[in-house]
Amino acid sequence: MPELIATRDAYGQALAELGGENPNVVVLDADLSKSTKTAEFGKKYPDRFFNVGIAEANMVGMAAGLARTGKIPFVSTFAIFGTGRVYDQVRNAVTYPHLNVKLALSHAGVTLGEDGASHQMIEDLALMRALPGMTVVVPADATETKKAVKVLAAMNGPAYLRLGRPPVPVLFDDGYQFQIGKAPRLRDGKDVAILACGVLVGEAMQAAEQLEKEGVSALVLNVSTIKPLDEEAVVAAARQCGCVVTAEEHNVMGGLGSAVAETLARRLPTPMRLIGVQDTFGESGKPDELLEKYGLKAHHIVDAARDVMMLKK
Numbered sequence: 001m002p003e004l005i006a007t008r009d010a011y012g013q014a015l016a017e018l019g020g021e022n023p024n025v026v027v028l029d030a031d032l033s034k035s036t037k038t039a040e041f042g043k044k045y046p047d048r049f050f051n052v053g054i055a056e057a058n059m060v061g062m063a064a065g066l067a068r069t070g071k072i073p074f075v076s077t078f079a080i081f082g083t084g085r086v087y088d089q090v091r092n093a094v095t096y097p098h099l100n101v102k103l104a105l106s107h108a109g110v111t112l113g114e115d116g117a118s119h120q121m122i123e124d125l126a127l128m129r130a131l132p133g134m135t136v137v138v139p140a141d142a143t144e145t146k147k148a149v150k151v152l153a154a155m156n157g158p159a160y161l162r163l164g165r166p167p168v169p170v171l172f173d174d175g176y177q178f179q180i181g182k183a184p185r186l187r188d189g190k191d192v193a194i195l196a197c198g199v200l201v202g203e204a205m206q207a208a209e210q211l212e213k214e215g216v217s218a219l220v221l222n223v224s225t226i227k228p229l230d231e232e233a234v235v236a237a238a239r240q241c242g243c244v245v246t247a248e249e250h251n252v253m254g255g256l257g258s259a260v261a262e263t264l265a266r267r268l269p270t271p272m273r274l275i276g277v278q279d280t281f282g283e284s285g286k287p288d289e290l291l292e293k294y295g296l297k298a299h300h301i302v303d304a305a306r307d308v309m310m311l312k313k
Helices: 007-021 039-044 056-068 079-085 087-095 124-129 142-154 200-213 231-241 256-267 287-293 298-309
Strands: 025-029 049-051 072-076 102-105 135-137 159-162 185-187 192-196 218-222 225-227 244-251 272-277
Touching: 007 025, 007 039, 007 142, 025 039, 025 056, 039 049, 056 072, 056 079, 056 087, 079 087, 079 102, 079 124, 102 142, 124 135, 124 159, 124 225, 124 244, 124 256, 135 142, 142 159, 185 200, 192 200, 192 231, 192 256, 192 298, 200 218, 200 244, 200 298, 218 231, 225 256, 231 244, 231 256, 244 256, 244 298, 256 272, 272 298
Parallel strands: 025 049, 025 072, 072 102, 102 159, 135 159, 192 218, 192 244, 244 272
Antiparallel strands: 135 225, 185 218
């Protein structure tokens, strides 16, 4: 069994390491540092940690000001608050002037679990990828999260890093190299291409293994950068397999599936099926139960693969 580590935990560890490497890194949190795991950074570097209280809009404005002075602010809270509640501030104070602010937001998606629909943010990717100049990253595991934190800190410009609450399988070793705008192949195949992000990358790999037992060769891409999308990798996978399944823990409108569909509509029209939350709100429950209820498990990806392969020319 692979080790299970939450991406929010990996973020906290990477942030604390980064603080020692770069004195310009500062962290802002909205009274949730124990949950977002920024508390470790706060203990090590209290002069560079700002708990703004329950004032997320002010937090984004403060981060913009700090970025103007040459600092590299990491803004952390729950995804529902850091993308939805403060969308106006993110748009006008961060992305419009293209400031070097990193939104590293936790508790995204239905796997937030028991907190229910009011906190289960499933529209964040749609909101953030619609903002001009915003980089959007959804790491698949703890290793990729740590790598992404370091890469995003070195990148100039606004970025959104989507993090989760529950422990997820560690898929990559320390040799894994994360690159913005690159979607690496985790598995090659010729019959169906499965393009996944976040927690559903592990489910996609399980789906590919199940399909292999049925004699189906599945290609799997880890599309951790939703924007800028690795269009060349997407088109190459679609061309090689002739059909595509996307898988994400997000509304099917506006996220990974939409980004892939937009690309293929322009460059290589291809039969597709989109695995994601089907335009509904979530509810309270255990993370795995919710993945099952909303059609986000490996067997749902397998069913979609079987279906879309019937549409190949």
